[in-house]
Amino acid sequence: MMKSKAKKQDQKFQTFLQDNIMLFVFLVFLICGVLFVDKFASAYNIKNYLKNCAPLLVVSTGLTYVVLNGGIDFSTTSIISLGSVLGAHLLVDSPLAGTPLAIPLTIIIVVGIGLIFGVVNGLAVSRLKMPSFVATLSTQLIGAGLAVWFGSVLFEGAVSLGGLPEAFRAIGGKGIFWLPIVIAAVIFLIFNWLIRRTVFGKQIYAIGVNPRTAEVSGVPVKKNIFLLFVISGGLAGVASIIYTAKNGAGVPTMGDAMFIDIVGSVVIGGTDPAGGFGGVKNTLYGVMFLTLVSNILNLMGIEWFYVDLIKGVLVIAAAVLNLIFKNLGVRGRGRA
Amino acid sequence: MKKWRKIVALLLASAMALSVAACGSKKEETGGEAAPAPAETEAPEAEAPAESTGDGETYTIGVAVDTLDTQFWMANYQAIKDRAAELGNITLVEAIASADANVQNQQIQDFIAQGVDAVICMANDGAAIAAAVDECNEAGIPIIMNNRPVVEGTADPDAQVLSDNKQMAYEEMKWFIEKSKEENKSYKCLMLIGDLGDGNAVERRDGYQAAVDEFGEGVVDIVLSVPTEWDHEVALAGLQSGLASNPDINMMILPSDFLWEPVQTALTEVDKWAPIGDDKHVACISFDGDETGKQMLADGYCWADAAQSAALQGETCVDTALSLIKGESLPNRDIKDSGLLVTCDNFEEVKDSF
Structure with a gap:
């Protein structure tokens, strides 16, 4: 009886550790940062660190839903770019500019663009049976092309557009540093709840583990896959708003280099690229870890050519840790 | 039990790797103890700021680089390093943005967190860099735009070293x-x-x-x-x-x-x-x-x-940064290199x- 209880407790501990391994790695790095890196614990740096985590968490949360299904969404980066261009134009150069409706309508339109991309991706994958790799790579190219084209047409000869209203820039933390953090936290809480506490969430894991079995069990597979891409697109639209406000400019290439960080946060956090395991909470750990590594390396003033090298090694180390857990056989619950 | 030992060992190894990196963090330390008076700027074509004089203090300058994929940027960046070494009282910290405006803004925020005395910025994007310029202004850290200006009216850098x-x-x-x-x-x-x-x-x-x-x-x-x-x-x-x-x-x-x-x-x-x-x-x-x-x-x-x-502009950026750190005022915000045909x-x- 005692032995069985101990075994149960050990298993519980293993599962807890497995689910939260990146949190422990993050904490180790955090402690090292506080102890060894000058100015790391300053209020200014902590504020910036959190501000930098915020938009990455929003877009990575959306991608997590798609990855849990074993898919991928490349179009997130071009949604960020396209939203940035159109958002800046609406706020600065359009007839809306300067009116009280400018900011709310801009937010609605940019998030709407993300949702439209999500709908297209969702239909292509769920109805046309296109692999998500192909469908979202296509929409990524379309979105990136549209961003540059709109930029060249709307920005009157310049590629980027600054001069965004201060009230809009507050969404990126200008003057109100906690605002993007609160937005990201609310989104995280909602989507973490959705994936962990609802029937929809359970169905997503079931589809990720085995879509055929899920379908036989009565799970509306097509509808759910469609919704995953809509969520991913919509949250990329929200991230576009935050990134644009944070940088104070509409830039047609805003999202171009972000995919590594977005997908890195999801996978490093512990969500299985093959689907069925992980969650939004894991992505939070991945975002906090990756942003922390960049922050620490910058603060340490390490020569630039070492930075990517060290970052790559650390990411591999984190991935190896995840792999060890997988091989230890402590996974298999199908959800975080 | 063995497997948990392995995991703990891995975690500690990661932490050690970071602490070793921290101890070995290499800044571009160019300084000696004394700060010799910098040579007069050899720039007959450029409206260079007043000559800086050494005061025994050491200063840290953050250099935010867009990319190093052109000979111009390579030569410009090398000139910054050479000038800092020549002056002897400047430590350079560097960050390369790999042509990403968002990353460059984050890197400049990290410079501010480090408490650098000035920032020299080779901007990736003249509009998006405005956010970082604003942050430097708020933190009271002089920022000098190197070769690429801020889009007019979006922000107010302390100086811009530009080609005409x-x-x-x-x-x-x-x-x-x-x-x-x-x-x-x-x-x-x-x-x-x-x-x-x-x-x-x-x-x-x-x-x-x-x-x-x-x-x-x-x-x-x-x-x-x-x-x-x-x-x-x-x-x-x-x-x-x-x-x-x-x-x-x-x-x-x-x-x-x-x-x-x-x-x-x-x-x-x-x-x-x-x-x-x-x-x-x-x-x-x-x-x-x-x-x-x-x-x-x-x-x-x-x-x-x-x-x-490229060399003249890089050197002028360092001299201008030093002048601004010391609180000297510049005759003009924009320092123009009229070039050579x-x-x-x-x-x-x-x-x-x-």
């Missing part, structure tokens, strides 16, 4: 048109354009166009403008289609020596890569005056190159001076 792009391009095109008139030649021209988010690219285009509008009637006709986004692949694709649709093009304007490679490739493909004097020659004028441009002038492919001094006529005379 428009005037240099204007003078270069004016020279070419006069030369063509002497030789009784006329040209159909393809103008390459850099990234229109880059104020330098816009000014160069405007300078070339202004000279053509003023002096070029019947001599130079710009029949096609090809955007490049400062990207070899984009430039090559535009050149190939431009040469296919306009086979009578016999002149090209390069807004940077960075673009010689796609130009050479495209002209070679249509059998028009030939030096001055050859019947197949396509006349080219360029901008930058870097090693590639110099070679093209020496080999007879280039008629003129508006040379901006190098042509096939004066190349032998001036080739060692740029």
